[in-house]
Amino acid sequence: MRESEKKYRTVADNTYDWSFWLDPNGDFIYTSPSCERITGYRPEEFKKDPDLLSKILHPDDKEAFKKHVYEHEKKAGPGDLELRLVTKTGIIIWIHHMCQPVFDEQKHFLGSIGSNRDITTRKSAELALQEAKRLAEMYVELMGHDINNKNQVGIGYLELVLNEPGLSEDVKRSIEKALGALHDSSGIINNVEKLQRISSGKVKVEKIDLGQKLVDIRARYLESPGKAVTINYTPEKECFVWANELLTDIFSNIIENAIKHSRGPVTIDIKRGEMIRDGKYYCKVTIDDNGPGIPDELKERLFARFQRGVTRAKGKGLGLYLVKSLVESYGGMVWVEDRVRGDHTGGARFVVALPAVEK
Template identity: 50%
Template sequence: MFKGALDNIPDRVKVFLLSLTIMFCMISTVYANFYIGIDKVYTHIFYVPIILAGIWYRRKAIYVALGLGLFYIVACTVHDSIIDPDTILRFLIFLVVAGVVGSLSRARERFHSKELQAERAFRRVAKDLQLVLESTDEGIYTTDIEGRCTLINVAGARMLGYGTEEIPGRKMHQLIHHTRANGTPCPAEECCVSRSRITGVGCRISDDIFWRKDGTAFPVEYSSYPIISDEAVIGSVVAFRDITKRKQADEVRSRLAAIVESTDDAIIGTTLDGIVTTWNAGAERIYGYTAKEIIGRHISLTAPPDVKDEIAGILGRIRSGGRFEHYETVRRKKDGALINVSLTISPIVNNAGDITGASAIARDITENKRVERELQEAKAQAEMYNDLLSHDINNINQIGTGYLELALSAPNLDRGVRELLDRSLEALQNSSRLIHNVRKMQEMKATAGKLAPVDICPLLDEIRAEYSGARNGEVRIDLACGNHTRAMANDLLKEVFSNIVGNAIKHSAGPVHVGIASEEISLNNKTYCKVSVEDNGPGIPDDLKPKLFSRFQRGNTKASGRGLGLYLVKNLVEGYGGRVSVEDRVAGDPSKGSRFVIMLPASA
């Protein structure tokens, strides 16, 4: 400690003290021997500056010893008038003491320097180790031989819900590993960390749980290895990781794998060169090849010879990032049978964004294609029969109508006979009208979606001209048409107005007044062409209004018919994107006539 205190003296003070002791030695010698008259020169105090010089200046102390030794020789010579051998011996002793003290001081300095270097290196290693511990996202803690925590990093404390100062000194097994996932206690002797301290052998657990401060558990994987010093285990070091996200990803992968294996569709993975890498149970059922038979072989094995070239085209498109959706083609099974399939093919992209392969979902649509062909054939036959029947029956109706009209024109017909002939004529006309409606429904389906702007006013004027003056002048039709009333429709729009006006006339007795009006209105930020057709006929009862546009629904009138007319009207208007409704001409009084309102999307 005294030596350390001497080392800490500032350099200026060292020079001052050393000079002071040298001067004190020289002055005291002169004073004692020459003034007081002591006959012997004492050298004991000469060792003080020599030792101080050795401590402070190492081997340079030899110069102080040399100076003091020469001074001693001169003093002895002057005092005794001779050079005594003892004087020379003491001079040499001064030099030896200076050399020994300087060498010892230098050796001590080197040793102290190495100590400082070792301490600095240790601190640097400790700092680097601390940086490593604090930089990793894994939890790391160490324990003593009894399992008490001696150190834990920030990541570990954070995962466990503690501060880094709360855990050291506590037994880790009782703190974070006391209970299994099923709720049963976990004995310390069965714990991997405890076993590694007892046996001195490391261990690794890939799926376990640790408990947080708040009492919740989280899945972890961890490893524990013994800390060994002088061939004895003195503790353990544990590294652990929260695997919640990995467990979630594993569950998602498991569900996806189950879906892939349980689906009836074929799910196939290939390289960009077409080599099969995955082949699910659905693919085995559809193509007949087992996964073992086809994985590692080219996917063209499933294509018939005449479509093998399309495989190269598909893979080329996949390489450029393209995809196929519901691509229908033909494939060949293991037994050689050809099947129709619908393919959805997409590129497989890795985490770096590179396309590494192709994923294909294939659905066997052979049965669908067969049913589709049968339906098309049945539809074609039905249309042929319908055309033949419609044409022939309509011709028969026309002939019968002609004969009945000739019979009715005969004079002096009995009233009962005339009534029978009128009913027969009406029945034939209704039959012709039914055939007409069926044809219009076929046309409606054929022209679905083919809409164009239609001028409403000229069309309504045609209807007015066609029905005005009917029934020997009993029918009067008024038309009020607004400006720029154009709707998105097609040629069948005339059937809508003709049907409604014809019904108003047919279901009324005596003079009939029909009013038609059109205007353009805005409703819910959309523009519509509104057409109203009202009459002064018998009206429509309230209980019948909701059912009026249903198929084969007729009004409660004496007029006969099959009720397809308004059903046709509703389908046509809704096909145009509009709607049709019926209401009383005079609100609350159905007996005063009805009003039909047709809303059609207006054209730009």
């Protein structure tokens, strides 16, 4: 028996966490040396003052600990909670407190054993992340409401001025550039808002007719000012996918990029098919264009944030990142390849595969 007790004591004394055993009255029978590393107080100090743990609790956590002790005694079962302690040097730390009752073979209550783990580093990281998330949401709300409202006011006034008679062509071009910048600014804000919705898990999916969505998108882009655009798409048998209203943004961004980066008349071919990967059924959409294409070294990073293509067309690099984020939020896949195999100058082919609704 003594040899077993010695071995147990050796293990307990050398645990990194602060282990303890309280008798039925709440006095310390044992507390491991790690208590000094965590709190600055030695084991003898906790044995001498049974209320020392309660005394060094952060004031805001005393009530939670009191409730924990009450529920632990009432349920006679294990329990845990996260608490703040004030160390001997006055530093506030976080611990994960765990305890459970101990009974002998005759079911006599022998007290409680447990451990306290220093989680200050993890907790600080969690709190910093929460604060960063709060600030990010505040900034997105600020952009989406206040700044976007200012943009719309500016757009309204500039459009009024643009319609004034007697303006020179140079002045008109300057106003149109200013309008374009404000529209681009609003577009960026809208994309940031959508990305924030995705990252927060607020994107819920429903059953959507992919074929009808493609018909609507084709009709929208047939008339593109300043560009000769042909979009070929023949509706086939219906295919329903799990998505939502943001599904439009996936194909809009891809088609807008094809039009924007084209160097002359642009032809876009949209085809819809099916594919099975890892036993899962997908609706597949390919979008081909006859533009300048995408070099192999750019394909891998094309969907990264702030990544732009190789043409001189202006953009902020959020569009295709939004595409990838949306597709993956639906459980799908997106990639880009050459329209003409082995020749990237023959145009690009974007492939979007979205989980299909089981028939």
